[in-house]
Amino acid sequence: MNRKLHIQEVVTRDGFQIEPIFIPTAEKVKLINALSQTGVRKIEVTSFVSPKAVPQLKDAATVFENIERNEHVTYTALVPNVKGAIRAIEAGADEINLVMSVSESHNIKNVQKTTEQSLHEFKEILKMTKGTNIVVNGSLATSFGCPFEGEIPEQRLFHFLQTYVEELELDSVTFADTTGMAHPRQVENRMKKAVEMYPTLPITVHFHNTRGMGLANVIAAINAGITRFDAALGGLGGCPFAPGATGNICTEDLVHMLDAIGYETAVDVDKLIALSKQLPKLIGKDVPGQVVKAGKITDLHPMDE
């Protein structure tokens, strides 16, 4: 109960990348600046990927250039390859977040590389970051399940975890439930093992709420000793294989639950709710988040309402 939990915001990357419209650069910058004042510990600003593949984030460098940084916040960028890493480093990212899928087929589909090719690129990237103060996080996408292959065998997951930690010597690792396939027992079992393997490794879990289990998975991860959580304002995000499904776990719903339980996050849920209420006019539709519609459990009503 006394553990401090870190909330890490991914809406401008994982959320905006799947929206059919391009969110204007100035709006992205404005939102990131506002999120910087909410108490979140990390913001995944954007990703440095092909602007043809993800035109929504083609302004990655410009966004980085224009945000006002809060010294208590880490500004990270998703990077799948050497080219992206060069751009991210040039843009002044505090952290680069390398991403590879544990599922071979998903990695090929997502970044057009085998896992071997991805790991080779990561080694090239690490040559560039060595000696700098750029933090390197490694994300293991499809850590729990893959939309093509189903459940990912534990052995394969922990093999790549070991590669990340022992061979690549990454600073920290994220287990991502990329398409919302994790369930609470699986999360608790896998995260307990990961924490046992590397007790001092900073581990993030990145859940999607695709099948309604997002916050249940958070509780399972906390029970396993995890303290870092990715989430997206409004619950934006999603998965091309589940049209209409909800996306990432919703930051304000997450913080609202953790506040209710009594965990310390240092995040101001009211600021998040206020920001989330601005999303519909930005993306042109309603958001999946619940608290923004229902109010907090501490918002009482007059009896004659």
Added chain:
Amino acid sequence: MNRKLHIQEVVTRDGFQIEPIFIPTAEKVKLINALSQTGVRKIEVTSFVSPKAVPQLKDAATVFENIERNEHVTYTALVPNVKGAIRAIEAGADEINLVMSVSESHNIKNVQKTTEQSLHEFKEILKMTKGTNIVVNGSLATSFGCPFEGEIPEQRLFHFLQTYVEELELDSVTFADTTGMAHPRQVENRMKKAVEMYPTLPITVHFHNTRGMGLANVIAAINAGITRFDAALGGLGGCPFAPGATGNICTEDLVHMLDAIGYETAVDVDKLIALSKQLPKLIGKDVPGQVVKAGKITDLHPMDE
């Protein structure tokens, strides 16, 4: 893990009562008959309340008259007062589900009675059911929080639990999170105490997903030893104080999660999904359930999709 979990369907009562349109009686009967073949253990068919207050369920007796009963399913009816109990007994309900809010103000608002008046009515009802084989369940609405009063003190909750069990000698009890204010730690603490107080009492939890914590609360309740869960197909239902918010926990999302974890429910999730897909044309809008949009975690995709 070896415990069997009971799934109890409430969509035609808790779901339909809040819809702005009247669902035709024949459609209600058809849906109940189909739900009777899914493996759910109990169906809350309707409620016997004032047709002026809840016109959506004015056909309560006709629905009961026309359903085809499955001998493995308990057909229950919500009842707030003597008048309702008489109608429910006449209609041939297997069980009557007495409802009183633990919150004084919510009980007054919901059934226009003080808790003392409700308990008095319940005693009159029990005189009618004594010696029959009608099961009497007691629901404690707002067991966790009240939209007017906030968190309900534990002492008050357990006082009424004791009244239900020791003074009224009810057969079973439901703790209802009527407006979706429960959080996982509170659920685990309260349900552990309830199970300790009455280890052989059949206890149901009735959660709403109003603030996204529904399935997390289910896991918390399972950890506390609870085995009976109310849920509504498609996640219908809701709360007049949270317009736009989601309603009851969604039956197919619940069963999907329990299946993934490996719990035995005896419920056929594919049948539920098929039925849930018919709801939008019945109620004229999309449903909050997630699995119906995202598919099951076991539904794999071809790579060239």
